[in-house]
Amino acid sequence: MTETGETDLVRRWRDVLACYSTVSCALDRALQEAHGIGMSEFEVLDRLIDASCGDLRMHDLAGSMYLSQSALSRTVARLERDGLVERSMCADDRRAIFVKLTAAGRERHSRARTTQRAVLAQHLAAEPARA
Amino acid sequence: MTETGETDLVRRWRDVLACYSTVSCALDRALQEAHGIGMSEFEVLDRLIDASCGDLRMHDLAGSMYLSQSALSRTVARLERDGLVERSMCADDRRAIFVKLTAAGRERHSRARTTQRAVLAQHLAAEPARA
DNA sequence: ACGCATTAAATGCAGTTGCATCTTCGGGGG
DNA sequence: CCCCCGAAGATGCAACTGCATTTAATGCGT
Numbered sequence: 001m002t003e004t005g006e007t008d009l010v011r012r013w014r015d016v017l018a019c020y021s022t023v024s025c026a027l028d029r030a031l032q033e034a035h036g037i038g039m040s041e042f043e044v045l046d047r048l049i050d051a052s053c054g055d056l057r058m059h060d061l062a063g064s065m066y067l068s069q070s071a072l073s074r075t076v077a078r079l080e081r082d083g084l085v086e087r088s089m090c091a092d093d094r095r096a097i098f099v100k101l102t103a104a105g106r107e108r109h110s111r112a113r114t115t116q117r118a119v120l121a122q123h124l125a126a127e128p129a130r131a
Numbered sequence: 132m133t134e135t136g137e138t139d140l141v142r143r144w145r146d147v148l149a150c151y152s153t154v155s156c157a158l159d160r161a162l163q164e165a166h167g168i169g170m171s172e173f174e175v176l177d178r179l180i181d182a183s184c185g186d187l188r189m190h191d192l193a194g195s196m197y198l199s200q201s202a203l204s205r206t207v208a209r210l211e212r213d214g215l216v217e218r219s220m221c222a223d224d225r226r227a228i229f230v231k232l233t234a235a236g237r238e239r240h241s242r243a244r245t246t247q248r249a250v251l252a253q254h255l256a257a258e259p260a261r262a
Numbered sequence: 263a264c265g266c267a268t269t270a271a272a273t274g275c276a277g278t279t280g281c282a283t284c285t286t287c288g289g290g291g292g
Numbered sequence: 293c294c295c296c297c298g299a300a301g302a303t304g305c306a307a308c309t310g311c312a313t314t315t316a317a318t319g320c321g322t
Contacts (some may be wrong), residue, residue, distance in 0.1 A: 021197035066152035
């Protein structure tokens with residue numbers, strides 16, 4: 001049953017921390033530099049691509065993101081400002097907001113994904129990330 | 132030679148992200164709630180405990196932290212404000228600053244470490260965190 | 263000894279985040 | 293039909309972070 005001792009746990013946590021810090025820093029930097037978006041923005045685009053129709057309700061997006069509701073709201077606002085997504089009301093429930101990829105959004109995601117893969121290959125492959 | 136495919140890399144990254152988000156959120160919350168310090172503050176105390184004499188130069192601290200130089204400077208300022216560390220000049224190099232644990236700092240770290248271990252045991256043991 | 267590039271640390275500033283709150287809307291009771 | 297509670301999103305606010313710059317001190321070359 002794994003039986004992880006305390007010291008072992010701390011070591012694993014340090015590994016996760018090291019891995020996360022290195023990769024997220026490199027990823028954020030690369031995405032910002034090459035495509036003008038941050039990790040959070042990319043994550044949103046990624047979720048929208050995964051959704052079959054390319055649109056989701058804010059609430060559903062929030063569920064699959066590691067971001068508070070307010071942070072997500074602002075992230076989507078930035079994406080909309082940059083023309084990468086559109087927000088539209090939902091007829092069924094007028095409180096809900098649909099977030100939908102634009103053509104520019106798909107394009108940006110496609111390019112950004114290449115960068116993401118490259119950064120992961122460079123910084124995650126090298127990392128042990130496992131005890 | 133591991134031969135990690137692209138999809139595999141992305142999956143591993145998602146795992147790290149999930150693990151980090153869950154644990155860091157719980158940890159930060161627990162430390163703040165129970166001891167009035169955040170993760171960064173705890174990390175600094177932890178490094179100082181690890182240092183045999185209980186003191187380090189800012190520059191050395193910076194090297195072992197996943198934090199920018201400016202963020203570290205402010206984190207130490209908060210710790211000093213709370214009386215958990217003391218800053219003192221270094222005679223050898225008057226640009227350098229020594230950061231030294233106070234008795235209160237040792238005490239706080241000791242208690243906080245218990246909380247840390249508990250959170251890790253609860254949230255990290257459950258996580259797969261490895262592909 | 264003087265100046266200049268470099269290093270350690272601090273600080274102004276802008277950007278992102280989370281919490282609490284606010285607004286708007288939906289869904290029951292009475 | 294009206295009222296109240298809860299849900300979906302947006303927003304004010306304070307805290308933390310990183311970047312760029314500043315201040316102060318070291319030391320190397322002349």
